[in-house]
Amino acid sequence: MSSLLNSAAVKRTFAACFALPFVVLAGNAAADGDGVWKGGENVYAKVCGHCHENKVGPVIKGRQLPPAYITAVVRNGFRAMPAFPASFIDDNSLQQVAEYISKASAPAAKP
Template structure:
């Protein structure tokens, strides 16, 4: 009985890992613009958080803050923004131009 329960638990965890891997593969296909629009733009640019586009923020700082959070900004896990997406997003933010439609603190 114990073996059956352990086996079932192991299979459930393996299925979860496979699902997370597939999710990560899907998310890795998003462009920096798509990630910004779906993850970042809700707060940055709508007077919730500071405007980040057009400020030449260092890519390394963007990566660190996205993973670790800062002040009211939460940290985002690799299942939410993959490492590849984050690297591309950080470079995009660093090189981005300001959007006159965005407002922020």
């Protein structure tokens, strides 16, 4: 009995069971290598679109706004718009969403 519990195979199995969840969590946190966002369109759909396609904020697609202007507004806020810090949208994802918005065509008009 005790020889079974002390066997190397049992110890390895325990070690694997405890270590695995941490490896999986670490892998998720590093999705895409640069944060939780999956590119510019993803950030726009999950964050900006809630206000900017629902008449809370002005339409920003289809206006060829310069990416540098968009990133400045997002980091600093602009009158009624709240600022979003790097802890919320990392620099890389912010750059991607700014380029996406700058090049995107205007959203279809809503009824």
